[in-house]
Amino acid sequence: MNDMTITRAEREAKLEGMGCKRKRVEDIRFTQGKGNYVDDVKLPGMLHGDFVRSPHPHARIKSIDKEKALKVPGVLAVLTAEDLKGVNLAWMPTLAGDVQMVLADGKVLFQNQEVAFVVATDRYAADDGINAVEVEYEALPVLVDPFHAMDPDAPVLREDLAGKTEGAHGPRRHHNHIFEWTVGDRDLTDAAFRKAEVTIKEMISYHRTHPSPLETCQCLCSFDKVKGELTIYGTFQAPHVIRTVVALIAKIPEHKIHVIAPDIGGGFGNKVGAYPGYICAAVASIVTGRPVKWVEDRIENLCATSFARDYHMTTEIAATKEGKVTGLRVHVLADHGAFDACADPSKWPAGFFNIVTGSYDFPTAHLAVDGVYTNKAPGGVAYRCSFRVTEAAYCIERAMDILAQKLGMDPAELRLKNFIRQEQFPYHSALGWEYDSGDYHTAMKKMMEVVDYAGLRREQAEKRAAFQRGETREIMGLGISFFTEIVGAGPSKNCDILGIAMFDSCEIRLHPTGAGIARMGTKSQGQGHETTWAQIIATEIGIPADDIMVEEGNTDTAPYGLGTYGSRSTPVAGAAIAMAARKVKAKAQMIAAYRLEVHEDDLEWDIDGFRVKGLPEKFLGMKDICWIAYNAPPPGMEPGLEAVSYYDPPNMTYPFGAYLCVMDIDVDTGVYKVRRFYALDDCGTRINPMIIEGQVHGGLTEAFAIAMGQEIRYDENGNVVTGSFMDFFLPTAVETPHWETDFTVTPSPHHPIGAKGVGESPNVGGVPAFSNAVNDAFSFLGSTHIQMPHDFWRNWQAAKTLGAV
Amino acid sequence: MIPGPFQFHRPQSVADAVKLLSSLGDEARPLAGGHSLVPMMKLRLATPEHLVDLHGIGALKGIRREGDTLVIGAMTTQHELVASPEIAALVPIVKETSLQIAEPQVRYRGTLGGNVANGDPGNDMPGLMMALGARYRLEGPDGVRDVDAVDFYQGAYFTALEPGELLTEIAIPVPPSGHGxxxxxxxxxxxxxxxxxxxxxxxxxxxxxxxxxxxxxxxxxxxxxxxxxxxxxxxxxxxxxxxxxxxxxxxxxxxxxxxxxxxxxxxxxxxxxxxxxxxxxxxxxxx
CATH class of the missing domain: 3.30.390.50 (CO dehydrogenase flavoprotein, C-terminal domain)
Known part of the structure; x- marks a missing residue:
């Protein structure tokens, strides 16, 4: 290649590096049905496992009779808790410091809990076997409402914890109490409220919902008795963590455990934790000596593997009458279900909920979170958000609107008045975080200008007047959300999972001909890592993205990493990529200096190679350097060109955004129409604008679903009534609004490439925008807060309660 | 989400289907589009031992005009109703309603007969058939009879169908031109x-x-x-x-x-x- 004949712009374009709208390389196989998912993996002699599940939400198990099931043709084994006790696996540890039954041990604590595991030659036989297992239950009183969990006479759910007054996160006050977590200065905050000219108080609930990825949770376990090795194919967002957890609880040496996460069809937090299906399939494979596959169906996914949210947030703001906030006080009642199986960093029982001061300069704040047990499925995972951040963003964004309403102030004006100012960054929040960077006023003003906020408010005023004159039955709402996220868990000083520090990793190996492979500790579930990781490398070391293969998900070959969730991949692994690439580049520079016969300091980087300063014709491209590195390295230098980096981030990153939702609601039917949705995201440096746009579209669609109807609901008897996509709202393209996306760029000062992460921003910021739009629509009729989800009948009910119907 | 075991039958005539349904008794269910029955079977809420698939019976398909009546074979799919020029011209409300049933994938398989005969209160066609004054033709071991749509429905999933009977045709009186x-x-x-x-x-x-x-x-x-x-x-x-x-x-x-x-x-x-x-x-x- 004669690099002088093509322009610099052409050389740059050929790399398809950062900033390029590179098409997703993984889509070639995904769109042609050529993906390789867990259920595509078939091993010789493979068996299938399936669960007998409890129809009762709370019951004692009197007996389990396997006899008839074992006679069903094809059924080989039926495992119960008694069998698992033999290998000390009837219970397993959760990521939150609790323990969880693998199979029901003496009693069941939620409907659809795993009671027995039937292993058979095919799925049909397994299901026949399930129907033949006879379980005798004695129903017990059911606890559904978390607000009654700590009543003196509330039923005792966790008999295994009898007498334990100390939990994983401090004292327990009641037999159904899990933890109390407090942050902030209580006295200072109380004082701020005593002095406040204006206060608001509202119980803001974020209902229970579910990540519901397209592909459900599943695994295939194969134990090789001769080698004593266990291979697990699974839908794991964090394959290495799974390997370590298996090593710790199954007492198999870690080098004899091979965890492989192949293509994954969406995770959204659902695939971070460990589930009974994994343990049972592994045990069944050890017992039978054959591979055992377990695949959840949709009902099981919605009803048993980890839910999200169920946070009930009593929120108070103190302010001056001019609208300057002076204090924030929040108490959260957190419903964790039957076991605390929250997937948070271990020392953070309420995740990073202490980001609840949001984008605002609160001089003081206090937060207390009480976790309680109920007869519901366990979990509390971060559904496309960093840990409990979407709850926090919803809480503060809703509360700011309520304060604006009380002050008779425009909610945009209130926000502008209280934003953390650009010159305050790095900003230390009252609840303990150091925000890295931000420019909130610019983002907010851009949003208001693009959407013509003032014009929309004028239109709303006219529409309200028309409604009151009886000329229309439609009301209009404007929902603002200005969120600040905290992502990129995380710095080892803050975060670990079961003692494992939350670093991430990248190994880059360049081949002699100038192509290469990057192996990662992360695991894409659809985020497009194969595309974007290569783009970072392309920009850093001048090898075209097309010539870099990205490989993730095999714990035998990938460097140890903590996986993909909580928008941590770009903040943590993205940094590891840049650092590994820079190590490669440093060696390449030594090679180039030797070849060009100059000192290293006399070289400058130029897109895809090194050039001697002041001598533009003396240039050595990376492709050539790769060949030299292997075949003719400088004397004394080891051959080869590769590097590995484990990156422990110095801080979290703090993406933010300004969203606006314009909604019309027909009060007679409660039917809403999202007329316009504008989303401005600032995720720092943008690696692939097209992937960012796709991420924002997907996250907003989920936010829309959650705010407008998606819920896991239990009736008063503890039966889950939203166990299928008929009742669990998953919008189609028809229901989904049109999304307008926009951006500002405020790089992270501590991240090697300035990127902050974007995958979860739209879910975090979207929910409050929708809910604020509904609440804003109804506010002129006298309401201050209407709980989510805002589905048609609830909107109608609100209208009726307010006298509009 | 796996159905229990069952025997599969595919008769070639209405007479054979009726014979199968009446001889196999309560444990047999006719299978039309399958969009109600198959999900129920996957949940094991329905566990028929025999499925009598009606797709082999050509006579159950089609739309024809007989005087002032439009006669629609029970196995005519909702997609075929949407695509039919006769329907669009003579009873356009059938097209309008069909388009509001589920989504295209379901309409390619779902049938008018299945929709009206299943007795599911959520189905869209039964209420419409009442409004149109439609009659259903039922063929059973004791012969053929016609029942008005308004007399057909007795409760959720309970209809006038007797054991062994099959709903074979839907007859819709063509509304006067200019109707709304x-x-x-x-x-x-x-x-x-x-x-x-x-x-x-x-x-x-x-x-x-x-x-x-x-x-x-x-x-x-x-x-x-x-x-x-x-x-x-x-x-x-x-x-x-x-x-x-x-x-x-x-x-x-x-x-x-x-x-x-x-x-x-x-x-x-x-x-x-x-x-x-x-x-x-x-x-x-x-x-």
């Missing part, structure tokens, strides 16, 4: 059953309603004919007061269940709104 029609369906999302739906077929004479029938979907254990509501608009030019009166009369016969679509009070309320909207739109379309 509308199917108003409120649903949570594409693919959902109605929260409430109303089918209206009417004719006008000098601006006043001459004839009117109103069918209701998913507002009781069975589809309903809102006769009082329809009677109250006869001889009247539809105004807001009359529409409100018709809605209230229709609400009086509704007994919806509370479910994820909303409490009974809400479903009844919007049921009335659907009636008003359907009446209004039908009248606007009538010549």
């Amino acid at each position: 029609y509308a199917y108003e369906k409120l649903k949570r999302k594409i693919g959902d059953y109605a929260t409430a739906a109303a089918a209206v077929v009417l004719t006008l004479s000098a601006g006043k309603v001459a004839t009117c029938r109103i069918g209701l979907t998913n507002l009781s254990e069975t589809p309903l004919l809102a006769e009082d509501a329809a009677a109250c608009v006869i001889g009247i030019t539809l105004d807001e007061a009359t529409l409100a009166k018709a809605a209230d009369l229709a609400r009086a016969v509704m007994q919806p269940a509370a479910d994820g679509r909303g409490p009974a009070e809400y479903r009844t309320h919007v049921g009335g709104i659907m009636v008003m909207r359907a009446l209004k739109r039908a009248a606007a379309r009538a010549a």
Whole structure:
């Protein structure tokens, strides 16, 4: 290649590096049905496992009779808790410091809990076997409402914890109490409220919902008795963590455990934790000596593997009458279900909920979170958000609107008045975080200008007047959300999972001909890592993205990493990529200096190679350097060109955004129409604008679903009534609004490439925008807060309660 | 989500199907499009030992005109109803309603016969068939009989079908040209059953309603004919007061269940709104 004949712009374009709208390389196989998912993996002699599940939400198990099931043709084994006790696996540890039954041990604590595991030659036989297992239950009183969990006479759910007054996160006050977590200065905050000219108080609930990825949770376990090795194919967002957890609880040496996460069809937090299906399939494979596959169906996914949210947030703001906030006080009642199986960093029982001061300069704040047990499925995972951040963003964004309403102030004006100012960054929040960077006023003003906020408010005023004159039955709402996220868990000083520090990793190996492979500790579930990781490398070391293969998900070959969730991949692994690439580049520079016969300091980087300063014709491209590195390295230098980096981030990153939702609601039917949705995201440096746009579209669609109807609901008897996509709202393209996306760029000062992460921003910021739009629509009729989800009948009910119907 | 074991039969004639259904008894179920039965089987809420697949019977398909009646074979799919020029020309409300059933994938397989015969109160066609005054042909071991749609439905999943009987044809009296029609369906999302739906077929004479029938979907254990509501608009030019009166009369016969679509009070309320909207739109379309 004669690099002088093509322009610099052409050389740059050929790399398809950062900033390029590179098409997703993984889509070639995904769109042609050529993906390789867990259920595509078939091993010789493979068996299938399936669960007998409890129809009762709370019951004692009197007996389990396997006899008839074992006679069903094809059924080989039926495992119960008694069998698992033999290998000390009837219970397993959760990521939150609790323990969880693998199979029901003496009693069941939620409907659809795993009671027995039937292993058979095919799925049909397994299901026949399930129907033949006879379980005798004695129903017990059911606890559904978390607000009654700590009543003196509330039923005792966790008999295994009898007498334990100390939990994983401090004292327990009641037999159904899990933890109390407090942050902030209580006295200072109380004082701020005593002095406040204006206060608001509202119980803001974020209902229970579910990540519901397209592909459900599943695994295939194969134990090789001769080698004593266990291979697990699974839908794991964090394959290495799974390997370590298996090593710790199954007492198999870690080098004899091979965890492989192949293509994954969406995770959204659902695939971070460990589930009974994994343990049972592994045990069944050890017992039978054959591979055992377990695949959840949709009902099981919605009803048993980890839910999200169920946070009930009593929120108070103190302010001056001019609208300057002076204090924030929040108490959260957190419903964790039957076991605390929250997937948070271990020392953070309420995740990073202490980001609840949001984008605002609160001089003081206090937060207390009480976790309680109920007869519901366990979990509390971060559904496309960093840990409990979407709850926090919803809480503060809703509360700011309520304060604006009380002050008779425009909610945009209130926000502008209280934003953390650009010159305050790095900003230390009252609840303990150091925000890295931000420019909130610019983002907010851009949003208001693009959407013509003032014009929309004028239109709303006219529409309200028309409604009151009886000329229309439609009301209009404007929902603002200005969120600040905290992502990129995380710095080892803050975060670990079961003692494992939350670093991430990248190994880059360049081949002699100038192509290469990057192996990662992360695991894409659809985020497009194969595309974007290569783009970072392309920009850093001048090898075209097309010539870099990205490989993730095999714990035998990938460097140890903590996986993909909580928008941590770009903040943590993205940094590891840049650092590994820079190590490669440093060696390449030594090679180039030797070849060009100059000192290293006399070289400058130029897109895809090194050039001697002041001598533009003396240039050595990376492709050539790769060949030299292997075949003719400088004397004394080891051959080869590769590097590995484990990156422990110095801080979290703090993406933010300004969203606006314009909604019309027909009060007679409660039917809403999202007329316009504008989303401005600032995720720092943008690696692939097209992937960012796709991420924002997907996250907003989920936010829309959650705010407008998606819920896991239990009736008063503890039966889950939203166990299928008929009742669990998953919008189609028809229901989904049109999304307008926009951006500002405020790089992270501590991240090697300035990127902050974007995958979860739209879910975090979207929910409050929708809910604020509904609440804003109804506010002129006298309401201050209407709980989510805002589905048609609830909107109608609100209208009726307010006298509009 | 795996069905239990069953025997599969594919007869080639109605007579053979009837023979199979009557000899195999309660444990046999006819299989049309399968969009109600197969999900029930996967949940093992239905565990038939025999499935009698009707796809081998050519005589059960097709749309033909017989005088003033349009006769539709039970195995005619909803997609075929949507695509049919006769339907579009003669009973366009059947097309309008078909397009609101689930989504295209379901409509390629789902059949008119299955939709009306299953007795699911959520199905859209039964209420419409009542509004159109349709009759169903039932063929069984004791011969052939015709039952009016309005007499067919007895309760949720309970119909006039006797053991061994098969619904083979739907006969729809062709409404007079210039008639007005509308199917108003409120649903949570594409693919959902109605929260409430109303089918209206009417004719006008000098601006006043001459004839009117109103069918209701998913507002009781069975589809309903809102006769009082329809009677109250006869001889009247539809105004807001009359529409409100018709809605209230229709609400009086509704007994919806509370479910994820909303409490009974809400479903009844919007049921009335659907009636008003359907009446209004039908009248606007009538010549």
